[in-house]
Amino acid sequence: MNTIITIARNTFKETIRDRILYSVTFLGILYMIFIFFLSTISLDQGPRVVTDFGLVGILFFGIAISIFIGANLLYKEIIGGTALILFPKPISKMQYIIGKFFGLTCTIILVSLILTIIFIAGFWLQNHKWPQIIVYETIVFSILEILIIVALTILFGSFSNPISSSLYSLALFLVGHSYSLIVRTATMGGNKFVIGLSKVIYYIFPNLEKFNLRIYAVHDIAVSSGELLSGFIYAVIYITFLLFVATVALKKREF
């Protein structure tokens, strides 16, 4: 456990000083301020604009960080040569992968927190009240979704270069949000093979729509604790699975 914390702390230190992070966070802050001004000229739709676009911003910039930094995380280590110093030390590949994941997770949470504070400030200025609990639940679920993407970029980073890794992760992000569309299209055709294939996609690829609570947040509708719990468990299981596969891929790699 100490080794995982050490690697996580080091990853956090390294990623928090990355210039890409500063650029993306700065853009995120600008976006949040822009949303606030946009809401002031949106007639009576202001509160809705702040909630909807603000929550999308938290997700979008988190995904951007996970793809830009996550895709480089292992690649830099393996190709850059730090792996040659690290792996002869008394650490297992599993400790390394988990440590990297938690390190980047801390960075993502920190950036999401900064954007959330700006978002809540904008919300308060627009509505003169604090957001309902569903808004916070939506942010937590957005972070869970981002963490699935982080785990995906770590997995792809264990055997491919940053460009491929970013493209694969982005593709899975899009597929993960299109599952209902894929199933609807497959069912309409009536072809059993295509329907079967859509089911395979469901079980293999992440169903990221599970983490999209924005519609509830915008309309202020509560989500059952059962649904929240199942989403949380799904994320934990999926991330564990991805990190396990990443460990296996890394173990097979020669340096």
Added chain:
Amino acid sequence: MRADKLLRVVDNLSFTLKKGEAYGLIGPNGAGKTTTVKMIVGLTSPDSGTISIFNQSNTSLEVRQRIGFMPENPAFYAYLSAQEFLWFVARLFHIEKHEAKARISKILKSVGLDQAADRAIRGYSKGMKQRLGLAQALVNQPDILILDEPLDGLDPLGRSDIKDYLLEMKKSGTTILLSSHILSDVEEICDRIGIIHRGTLIEEGAIDVVIPKGMNLEEYFVKTIKSRK
């Protein structure tokens, strides 16, 4: 033995390190020195054969706890300072805080990086990175120090400092495996040598026994390799 589809990089290689000795692994470029060293520290695995250190598998975490390794052209986390990097290494070895503090400060001084300890590594010269590469290999006070081209890229003063330090380590009982193509340094530091050529160990023995009188290691090495061509 390490083979791939096209070429056997290392073949039928066998040697033993004696406790407390300094062993020089030498050979021409592409002979298989770095591959051998990487196999020893578990970065790459042989297709057949075994590597044992302290009668245990070389990949066991216990063995790694007792090894110090410096790769060729060591790379570091660019945004960290040397001090931060060595603390990171100390934590990986679970070294107590006060002990780590004392060791890091001593090592930084020994390798001549104490003045630059708080600067980001991305601003370091190649020579400074070599020094840091050696420093990180010393944090756990290893029983075996495995060094791949540790003197490469150092200026004469740096080479002299590091050589003196390695001789001191040898005196204190640390076993050293030194892979290098700077033969004058190998001759100064090592007790025994092994010459690798095309992935095979072609010559091995104590320096003063193997090298004929009136010859230095470099002359003997050139003669040996040329005779095999």
